[in-house]
Every structure is written in structure tokens, then in C-alpha cells.
Amino acid sequence: MRIKWVECAALSVMAALSVMTGGGSWFLALALGVTLLKCLLIPTYHSTDFEVHRNWLAITHSLPISQWYYEATSEWTLDYPPFFAWFEYALSHVAKYFDQEMLNVHNLNYSSSRTLLFQRFSVIFTDALFVYAVHECCKCVDGKKACKELTEKPKFILSVLLLWNFGLLIVDHIHFQYNGFLFGLMLLSIARLFQKRHMEGAFLFAVLLHFKHIYLYVAPAYGIYLLRSYCFTANKPDGSIRWNSFSFVRLISLGLTVFLVSALSLGPFLALNQLPQVFSRLFPFKRGLCHAYWAPNFWAVYNALDKVLSVIGLQLKLLDPKKIPKASMTSGLVQQFQHTVLPSVTPLVTLICTLIAILPSIFCLWFKPQGPRGFLRCLILCALSSFMFGWHVHEKAILLAILPMSLLSVGKAGDASIFLILSTTGHYSLFPLLFTAPGKKNLFLIGWKLSTSLAWALWKSSVNLYSLSPPGS
Amino acid sequence: MEKWYLMTAVVLLGLTVRWTVSLNSYSGAGKPPMFGDYEAQRHWQEITFNLPIKQWYFNSSDNNLQYWGLDYPPLTAYHSLLCAYVAQFINPDWIALHSSRGYESQAHKLFMRATVLIADLLIYIPAVVLHCCCLKEISTKKKIANALCILLYPGLILIDYGHFQIMYNSVSLGLALWGVLGVSCDWDLLGSLAFCLAVNYKQMELYHSLPFFCFLLGKCFKKGLKGKGFVLFVKLAGTVVASFTLCWLPFFTERAQALQVLRRLFPVDRGLFEDKVANIWCSVSVFLKIKDILPHHVQIIVSFCLTLLSLLPACVKLTLQPSPKGFRFTLVSCALSFFLFSFQVHEKSILLVSLPVCLVLSEIPFMSTWFLLVSTFSMLPLLLKDDLLMPSVVTTMAFFIACATSFSIFEKTSEEELRLKSFSVSVRKHLPRFTFLPRIIQHLFIISVITMVLLTLMTVTLDPPQKLPDLFSVLVSSVSCLNFLFFLVYFNIIVMWDSKDGRNQKKIH
Numbered sequence: 016m017r018i019k020w021v022e023c024a025a026l027s028v029m030a031a032l033s034v035m036t037g038g039g040s041w042f043l044a045l046a047l048g049v050t051l052l053k054c055l056l057i058p059t060y061h062s063t064d065f066e067v068h069r070n071w072l073a074i075t076h077s078l079p080i081s082q083w084y085y086e087a088t089s090e091w092t093l094d095y096p097p098f099f100a101w102f103e104y105a106l107s108h109v110a111k112y113f114d115q116e117m118l119n120v121h122n123l124n125y126s127s128s129r130t131l132l133f134q135r136f137s138v139i140f141t142d143a144l145f146v147y148a149v150h151e152c153c154k155c156v157d158g159k160k161a162c163k164e165l166t167e168k169p170k171f172i173l174s175v176l177l178l179w180n181f182g183l184l185i186v187d188h189i190h191f192q193y194n195g196f197l198f199g200l201m202l203l204s205i206a207r208l209f210q211k212r213h214m215e216g217a218f219l220f221a222v223l224l225h226f227k228h229i230y231l232y233v234a235p236a237y238g239i240y241l242l243r244s245y246c247f248t249a250n251k252p253d254g255s256i257r258w259n260s261f262s263f264v265r266l267i268s269l270g271l272t273v274f275l276v277s278a279l280s281l282g283p284f285l286a287l288n289q290l291p292q293v294f295s296r297l298f299p300f301k302r303g304l305c306h307a308y309w310a311p312n313f314w315a316v317y318n319a320l321d322k323v324l325s326v327i328g329l330q331l332k333l334l335d336p337k338k339i340p341k342a343s344m345t346s347g348l349v350q351q352f353q354h355t356v357l358p359s360v361t362p363l364v365t366l367i368c369t370l371i372a373i374l375p376s377i378f379c380l381w382f383k384p385q386g387p388r389g390f391l392r393c394l395i396l397c398a399l400s401s402f403m404f405g406w407h408v409h410e411k412a413i414l415l416a417i418l419p420m421s422l423l424s425v426g427k428a429g430d431a432s433i434f435l436i437l438s439t440t441g442h443y444s445l446f447p448l449l450f451t452a453p454g455k456k457n458l459f460l461i462g463w464k465l466s467t468s469l470a471w472a473l474w475k476s477s478v479n480l481y482s483l484s485p486p487g488s
Numbered sequence: 489m490e491k492w493y494l495m496t497a498v499v500l501l502g503l504t505v506r507w508t509v510s511l512n513s514y515s516g517a518g519k520p521p522m523f524g525d526y527e528a529q530r531h532w533q534e535i536t537f538n539l540p541i542k543q544w545y546f547n548s549s550d551n552n553l554q555y556w557g558l559d560y561p562p563l564t565a566y567h568s569l570l571c572a573y574v575a576q577f578i579n580p581d582w583i584a585l586h587s588s589r590g591y592e593s594q595a596h597k598l599f600m601r602a603t604v605l606i607a608d609l610l611i612y613i614p615a616v617v618l619h620c621c622c623l624k625e626i627s628t629k630k631k632i633a634n635a636l637c638i639l640l641y642p643g644l645i646l647i648d649y650g651h652f653q654i655m656y657n658s659v660s661l662g663l664a665l666w667g668v669l670g671v672s673c674d675w676d677l678l679g680s681l682a683f684c685l686a687v688n689y690k691q692m693e694l695y696h697s698l699p700f701f702c703f704l705l706g707k708c709f710k711k712g713l714k715g716k717g718f719v720l721f722v723k724l725a726g727t728v729v730a731s732f733t734l735c736w737l738p739f740f741t742e743r744a745q746a747l748q749v750l751r752r753l754f755p756v757d758r759g760l761f762e763d764k765v766a767n768i769w770c771s772v773s774v775f776l777k778i779k780d781i782l783p784h785h786v787q788i789i790v791s792f793c794l795t796l797l798s799l800l801p802a803c804v805k806l807t808l809q810p811s812p813k814g815f816r817f818t819l820v821s822c823a824l825s826f827f828l829f830s831f832q833v834h835e836k837s838i839l840l841v842s843l844p845v846c847l848v849l850s851e852i853p854f855m856s857t858w859f860l861l862v863s864t865f866s867m868l869p870l871l872l873k874d875d876l877l878m879p880s881v882v883t884t885m886a887f888f889i890a891c892a893t894s895f896s897i898f899e900k901t902s903e904e905e906l907r908l909k910s911f912s913v914s915v916r917k918h919l920p921r922f923t924f925l926p927r928i929i930q931h932l933f934i935i936s937v938i939t940m941v942l943l944t945l946m947t948v949t950l951d952p953p954q955k956l957p958d959l960f961s962v963l964v965s966s967v968s969c970l971n972f973l974f975f976l977v978y979f980n981i982i983v984m985w986d987s988k989d990g991r992n993q994k995k996i997h
Contacts, residue, residue, distance in 0.1 A: 044893040051886045055508040055879060164629070166494065 061191040067091040073120045076107035098225040145199035151206040169425040176421040209387040225280040232401035236394040310410040324356040365406040372400035413441040502639030510649040528556040529654045537572035538585040541738045563688040612662030633894030642883035660690040672812035684731035695826040699818040702803045706810030764961040766866040766968035798825040819844035821979040853895035866968035869961040911985040
């Protein structure tokens, strides 16, 4: 009967909140609506990531800290930074009331209905941080014209785009991951930077980095922006840098914040002399250039080109079949391999390509800072560049570009058009995540159509909004 | 309509909710030997595909009527035949005679769910969208909100898409809705054709037949019995006869055929009620075992008379003063009378009342929302049997949130808003202090909701005592019955005092 108590409790909380929405708060209605949709998605297909997180619950609960990054009973070893491990540890204390068996390290692929319920509810519950972050972001967006129609207010459109983001729904609530609250942290830090609360923004981002290190993709944007617009307190009238306005105090306080957060996170492992092991888990360069299901980035095209050229070469008898290596990148396995025709790609090459790609936006951020909006643009470009040229990129990483882009898209019509293309293709590229389950394809298609129509609605509204503004303004 | 993209988003949201509810089939194996409604639908595809029409409704070695015999009118059979052709094309094993009994597989489940979704998309959803677009005197935003609330109505979603249910209620309700639309917009022939198709799909649609008849008759009277009215009457009669003939053509060849079909459709041999249903007979039988006291034919007569008595005033009023608004309200009160007093009523029949209530959602949002919540609650024992606790609670809350935000229902509880103004005025002529009606209704609403929530919690968490194993189902159905009686009185009041309302307003302004 315990399952029913838990269900009742969770649903009663939501029922109480829903009674409050009788007062007509649209934000609460949107948030509750999407939460209810997430509850409906509980019995859907889940990927191996479900087992990954169950394993991490077991590791952090049953083993001492010194074993966390060494444990390898399961193939899904701990490869997120320490804060996430602590997060799983905290969750495991709630998990034991649901099903004690899931916390056994040797119970591989254990997925009783209570385990499923607990995991799904934990994702839904931690999304509360995401909802709060969206609320804060809405405060930073203000409509230039007073709109009487609710559906044309930028705040409403932004809330819909972020809260009902279908990519996030698919990755978090079907495929199963904890991206919701992580993106909540990122959006919150962006919002703080918009609100000129730089220290908080920096702190939140440092914390985020120690939850999931994929956010290193956008760290350059943060670094350059904080250095240029926070440490240099004033600009010359033409916008260029005023060197004598440099504030050492600010620089040191930023450095101290980052250092303290890192110390809190990595400190215990430094004391145990485990840092190399931790880093080897966090940055597994032994994995191949492309993930099992390709992220639609530059290297995917590169690999395809290589394959096509090798096939042509074989047909034209330019290549010797015996010299072609066995491991081919189209077989979908995570391995290292060599390219046959085109030069092989090493991690260093991808790093250099990424750096070259982000250089223009970084230069702009340094030499012509445009405040928080410029920072946001640079962040999106960093995310996209890293997605394009990075080593072993997951297709889920496109969300790193789509979610901040939503913030920009409610500002200008031009950004809205780009966002439409980006979100449509980005969400479409998440399709392979669901390919095992037959019925879910339809759900995805419906969801994707929904997100497309919403984005289209947004674009139409912005076009309406800005076509009304007089020329020259 | 300029906000068509919002309407598209609403429709897509409705489809998403329907599909996610249909994913709730976690336990896998069914329950042999009888399985459930799902197996019934699959079996009908098997029967209609493999056997000639003459054998569909008869008991034979190939067609054992005890095992989910066909008991809906011919149009359901034709629909099953159509689905069977598609099934044959995909995988003949699904409908092979005899050997496919109890067939269950992922692919088959997907196929069956898809047939429901497609039927919904083609018939019910366009009708709802069209209905909302044709609403008068409200803004586009309210029209879209209306569509959202109707599409999110939990009852229909849970029955049609729930665990092992493959009921095509959306087809019959959709056809009936097309009928209502046609008749309200003065396309009488098309409307009556659509309604005849609805009746030929599920015989329960007869609950709606009297209001249709009275409304159309009233229109004929209005146009004058000697001129256009008579012409209209003849045309309508012709349409009805033609549509019935077309559907029943294969069964008119022999008298025995038609009689057998009728016997399957109206099983008068079964008792006054089966299982626990939220109508009068079941609730009264808690105290007074009517089934045992009265003989069978007396039961039929009593229920017939009571049903007729309770719906007569509204129907007479509709005949004398036909109006689309009065028509919709009369649909509600008639269907509710049938549900409460009629013979052999099933819990799912409440959907026949919910559809007209959805149609009046824009006019009395508060009471309609309340009714729709109660109607979903009345099906609770059925839903729990199918493990649908989570989806039913979630969809109910989603529906409630949608209605609450779209219509601000808690602010619309004045006499004027509840359409009770003229009734209260009439009562105040005799009792000058009668001003507390809205407050009573608000208190009743709160009591009703609290009772429903408590009963749901109790049913889910506690075990019933040994001596009274059906305690919770009985409580649920009795509480729902009380609510429904209140609504019956309320809707009848609205119908009877309705045009006076309009006339008074015109005089004042």
C-alpha cells in the first residue's frame, strides 16, 4: 500500500497548488500543467540512463567516498563531478523509503515499479528549481509595447518555450536524465547576470560546473564576460576598454568564489589523492570521436564523407581492401577508430577547431561588450561551436544552445526566426533517443509538432509586435 | 480565424494527452479467459471479417455469443470490418478465426490504439473545434480555451484510451455532436443524418433522441404546419428512414435477422441494473431490494414511467419554444433523466450526459466544471479496476486547472452567472428573503469536492471491511447519484425558466 500513499501525497500537493491557480495565475497554471504531463509520462520507455542513475544511487549510498570513483561493478561508472555524486547521495536517503533493493550495488538492471516511481518523481521534483529559474528569467524580459493579449506577452511566450520545451521533456522524462535542475541553475545564473548580481551568477555557474562538467562548453563566455564587464568597472565613451578602471577586489572575489566552490567539491578527493582517477573518469578521451548515436555535428559529416570516399575508392580500385581497418564508425559502437581516406582526428584537433570557432564571439565580447545580451549571444555561440566541433558530443548537448536561445528569441524578430530553425532541427535530432520503443515515436512526433507550432506562434507574435513599431526606432 | 495556430496547439495537446494515457499498459498480460473490452473489439473484427453478414448476430459454432457477442448496431460492425481489413493487411494472425482469441502483442496494441486515435481525430475533434469556432458573443481567446477544456475532459479520454479499453465512444459522441451542430446552424437534414448515424453506431445515443425530435418538431411547427413546416417534416422523416434503411439493409432481408439484432441491442432480460452505477435504482437498492420486490415487467414499466415523467417538462418546452440554447440544455436534462431512471444503465453512459454539458461549458462554466468533475469521479471504481489511478487524477487536475484559469470559475457564481436569475425572482415573489441561493450552491460545491477527494483517498488507501466488500463502490455511486439528482433539478430549472430570462432582459433594455 505504500506506493499509494506516496502517490496520494504527491498528488495532494499538486491538487493544493492547482486550487491556488483558481486565482488565475497563468505561470502557475503552465508550470502545473507541464508537471501533470510529466506525471503522465511516468510509464513510458526509459533508456539505460535509468540504470546509470540507479547504480549511482547504490554506489553513493552503500560505499564510502574513497570508493566512489573506483567502483566498477557495473559498466556505468560514476563520471560526473562530485557535487552530482553528493546529490545522488542525498536522493538515496529518500530512496530507501521506496525500495531498499535499488541501493544494492550488485542489483544490476533492477527496476521494480517502486524504483521507477521514485526515479521519475525525483526528476519531476527537482524540476522545481527549473521552474524558479524560468520565473526569474521572465523578470528580465520586458515587452516594449504593453500587450493586452496574454499570448503575445514576451513573458508568457518565454515561459511556454522554456517550461514546455519538448527537448527537455523527452530527454528528462522519457529518456531519463536530470537536466531540468541543471539547466535551472544555468538559467538562474544567466538571470542573475542580467540583474547585475554578478557574484551570485558566478557562484551559481561554478556550482553548476561541479554538477556536470559539460557546461565547460560555455565557460569561456562566462570568463570573458565577467573579466571584461565586471572586473573593469567602467568603459570609455566609445565603448572600448578603460584599463585604469580595473578592480582587483572584484577579480579576487570572483577567483575566491570559484576556488572555494572547487575546494568544496574536489577537496575530499584531493585529500585522498584520487584527483587523477576522478579526472580520468570525468574526461574519458578513450571514448571515440562520436557517441554511439551520432550528434549531428561537423564530425558526423566528416565521418560520412570519409565513408563515402572509401566506398568510391574501393569501387574505383584506388584503395586496397586489406588496408581498411575493421572498426567503422557507422556501426554505432563507442570505440576508437581511424579514418580511412581523410586524416584521422585527435582530441587536440577538435579542441583547436572549437577554439577557432569561438574566437570571433569572444573577441566581440571583449572589444565591443553589449551588456548581458552580448554575453548571452556569446554563450549560445560557445555552446553551438563546442557542439559542432567537440570530442564525443552527445546529441542532448544541443539543449545547451536551445534553452538560452529561447531567452534571446523573445527579444528580436530576427532571433526568433533563427530560434525556430534551431529548435526544430535540434528537437528533430533528438529522435534517435527514442528509436527502440515503437509507440513512443508517435508521441515524439506529436510533441515535436507541438513545439514547432509553439515556436511558430512565437515568431508570428514577435513579427506582429515589431511590425507595429515605427521605422527608425 | 486568426489564432488558428493556437487552436492547432490545443488540438495537438489533446492528442498528446490521449496518447500518453494510452501508454498505461504496464502490466502486460491480460486476464483470461474473458479478458476485457479490448478483446471484445478484436473479436468483433475477427467475426465481421471472417463470417458472412447473416451470421454476425446469431449464435453459431463459429460465433459464440457468450464470448463477447456483437451487441451494438450495424455501423459498429461495419467500422470493425474496416479495421479488420487494415489488420489483415498488416498481420492476418490478429483476426484469424478462433486461433486469435486472446491475442496480445505490442504491435497489436499499437494498432488498436491507433484506430481509436484516428477515429477520434477524424470525427470527434473536428466537431469540437467547429463547435468552439461557431460560439457566438465570445472572444477568440475564450473559444480556444473552451476547446482546450472540452478536449481535456478526463472521462472520455480515460474510457477510450485507458488501460485495456478500446471503446469508440468518441465516434458516436462525435457523430452526435455533428448532429447538434447541424441542427443548431439550421442545416437540419445534415444534422439529422449525422445523428441517425450516431444512433446506428451505439444504441445508447437514443438518450439524445427525444430532444432532437422535439427540437426539429418545434421548428416545423414554427414554420407553420401547412407550409414550409410540413415540407421540412417530410424531408426529415425521409432522411431518417433513408439513413436507417441504408445501415440496416443487409438485415432487412429476413424478419428473423432484424429481430435478432434488436434482441442483442436491447437485452431486456437483464435486470434493472448491473454492477454499481450512479443511478436511482442502484442507490435505492442499498436500502430497498427493488430487484427482489418487484416482478420483472413491473420494473420495466416503473422505470419507463419515471424516465418519461422527469424529462417531459423540458421536452414539451423545447417543442413549443425551439432555440439552440434551449436545445443544448434539454439535451443535458434528458440524457441525465435517462441515466438516472432508465433500464440497464452502464457507468460509461454518463459520457452521454457529459457531452452536452461540455457544449454549455461556455455559458455556465462553474456548474459545468463541477458536473464534469463529478462524472469522472462516478467512474472511479471502473477506472481503479484498470489501474488508472495516476492518469485519472492527473487528467482531472489538468482539466480543473484548464477550466479554472480559462473561465475564472470561482468568480462566476452570482445568480446572473448561474442563469438562476429569473427563477430566484419568481421565488422571491413568495419568499422575499430568498437571496442566498448562490451561497448555498458554493457551499454545496465545496462539500461535494471534499467528499469526492476523501472517498478517492479512502478507496485507494484502505481496504473495505470484510462484511461489506463493496462498501467504497456503493459509497461512490451513492454520492455521485445525489450530485446528479441535484444537477437534474438545476438543469430543469434553467430550461423551464430560460426564455423568461431572455424576455425580461429584452423588456428592461
